[in-house]
Amino acid sequence: MSQTITVVEKILSANDRLAEQNRAKIEEAGVYSINIMASPGAGKTSVILKTIEALKPEMQIGVVEGDTAPVTIDADKVMDAGMPAVQINTGGECHLDAIMLQGALNTLPLDTLDVMIVENVGNLICPANFKLGTHVNVLIASVPEGDDKPYKYPGMYRGVQAVILNKTDLLPYIKFNMDYFRKGVEALNPGLAFFPLSCVTGEGFDAWIAWLKEQAAK
Amino acid sequence: MSQTITVVEKILSANDRLAEQNRAKIEEAGVYSINIMASPGAGKTSVILKTIEALKPEMQIGVVEGDTAPVTIDADKVMDAGMPAVQINTGGECHLDAIMLQGALNTLPLDTLDVMIVENVGNLICPANFKLGTHVNVLIASVPEGDDKPYKYPGMYRGVQAVILNKTDLLPYIKFNMDYFRKGVEALNPGLAFFPLSCVTGEGFDAWIAWLKEQAAK
Numbered sequence: 001m002s003q004t005i006t007v008v009e010k011i012l013s014a015n016d017r018l019a020e021q022n023r024a025k026i027e028e029a030g031v032y033s034i035n036i037m038a039s040p041g042a043g044k045t046s047v048i049l050k051t052i053e054a055l056k057p058e059m060q061i062g063v064v065e066g067d068t069a070p071v072t073i074d075a076d077k078v079m080d081a082g083m084p085a086v087q088i089n090t091g092g093e094c095h096l097d098a099i100m101l102q103g104a105l106n107t108l109p110l111d112t113l114d115v116m117i118v119e120n121v122g123n124l125i126c127p128a129n130f131k132l133g134t135h136v137n138v139l140i141a142s143v144p145e146g147d148d149k150p151y152k153y154p155g156m157y158r159g160v161q162a163v164i165l166n167k168t169d170l171l172p173y174i175k176f177n178m179d180y181f182r183k184g185v186e187a188l189n190p191g192l193a194f195f196p197l198s199c200v201t202g203e204g205f206d207a208w209i210a211w212l213k214e215q216a217a218k
Numbered sequence: 219m220s221q222t223i224t225v226v227e228k229i230l231s232a233n234d235r236l237a238e239q240n241r242a243k244i245e246e247a248g249v250y251s252i253n254i255m256a257s258p259g260a261g262k263t264s265v266i267l268k269t270i271e272a273l274k275p276e277m278q279i280g281v282v283e284g285d286t287a288p289v290t291i292d293a294d295k296v297m298d299a300g301m302p303a304v305q306i307n308t309g310g311e312c313h314l315d316a317i318m319l320q321g322a323l324n325t326l327p328l329d330t331l332d333v334m335i336v337e338n339v340g341n342l343i344c345p346a347n348f349k350l351g352t353h354v355n356v357l358i359a360s361v362p363e364g365d366d367k368p369y370k371y372p373g374m375y376r377g378v379q380a381v382i383l384n385k386t387d388l389l390p391y392i393k394f395n396m397d398y399f400r401k402g403v404e405a406l407n408p409g410l411a412f413f414p415l416s417c418v419t420g421e422g423f424d425a426w427i428a429w430l431k432e433q434a435a436k
Contacts, residue, residue, distance in 0.1 A: 039257050039340070068373070094312060111323060125310070142259075152340070
């Protein structure tokens with residue numbers, strides 16, 4: 001058993017070293033980078049597309065799409081929105097890691113970008129354990145997932161710098177206790193930046209974009 | 219690289235042997251067993267509680283709750299519904315495996331049960347790779363997750379004997395192309411049993427219960 005643990009630690013530490021190399025490469029290109037994590041169907045791609053729409057007049061945004069299968073549905077949408085996208089097909093793996101991102105960094109036109117967004121694999125568990133080298137980790141939760149998710153997936157909520165709560169347009173139709181949700185988030189990650197919003201109505205989106213611009217300008 | 223692959227194959231094969239032992243133990247007790255898999259927030263616990271409600275007059279149901287954290291929210295709900303529950307806290311692991319279920323089988327009062335339901339960890343990727351020894355695998359998808367999930371998580375959709383599409387009460391408020399979803403499922407798993415339903419309104423639930431009773435009686 002202790003042997004297994006040693007191996008896991010070694011993998012993580014090698015990953016951390018590669019993540020540092022990725023960060024150096026991203027910073028050298030003057031790019032601000034975001035790792036977006038979420039459950040399947042929380043709306044990662046919708047948030048990314050709407051973020052591109054908002055930032056497009058002033059910024060060039062590149063997207064890395066992490067998928068467990070070779071379908072390019074999400075990458076195609078980004079390219080249709082006029083921005084460069086690279087797909088990482090993990091071949092069934094449940095998370096991105098630093099070496100996968102290293103490959104993508106060699107393919108994206110980094111020097112032409114202002115912001116790079118990584119859409120991690122849809123999974124609330126494993127992606128939290130693998131640093132990629134990005135500047136911030138952002139979690140997208142969604143109203144239909146339920147208000148108990150911070151309590152059930154604490155590792156993910158602990159390791160992020162912002163939480164977006166997507167699909168607020170569905171609040172009238174779903175039992176969702178906002179205080180209970182926020183209390184769970186605050187217990188794990190006090191003072192965390194929090195953006196309830198809807199990609200359908202656009203409500204709340206401005207606050208997210210303002211925060212993102214402020215972070216990127218630092 | 220080939221060494222890594224060998225190790226993975228060995229782990230899976232040891233897991234398969236334990237899964238066979240689990241199956242023998244479950245059958246010896248005359249129990250019918252179901253492994254329920256889904257994304258976080260698709261409604262696994264809601265479906266389980268409503269299934270207990272429907273079967274309770276004629277059957278005794280035990281539930282194994284797989285969680286990545288030590289919170290017992292779901293196990294408590296099952297016990298409140300008057301049925302025995304055992305929690306497996308995976309300690310951060312993203313799936314249940316056969317050895318974890320072996321431990322739970324030693325704790326549940328198997329001889330008193332008619333049906334055992336295993337609620338796997340909320341994850342659309344890894345649980346598909348680990349047999350537990352249960353009779354059937356059931357996937358719970360949900361309307362708000364989106365109609366493209368079979369295309370994005372093919373491994374999960376291939377390895378199940380039934381798909382429940384939960385939260386159909388939200389269809390009026392969400393863009394969801396039922397034909398596209400079903401076409402994706404059929405391409406991966408032709409003729410698969412399919413139950414669109416809502417735990418809120420109860421619509422479609424009878425068909426799921428009828429199928430379950432039929433399977434358990436075989």
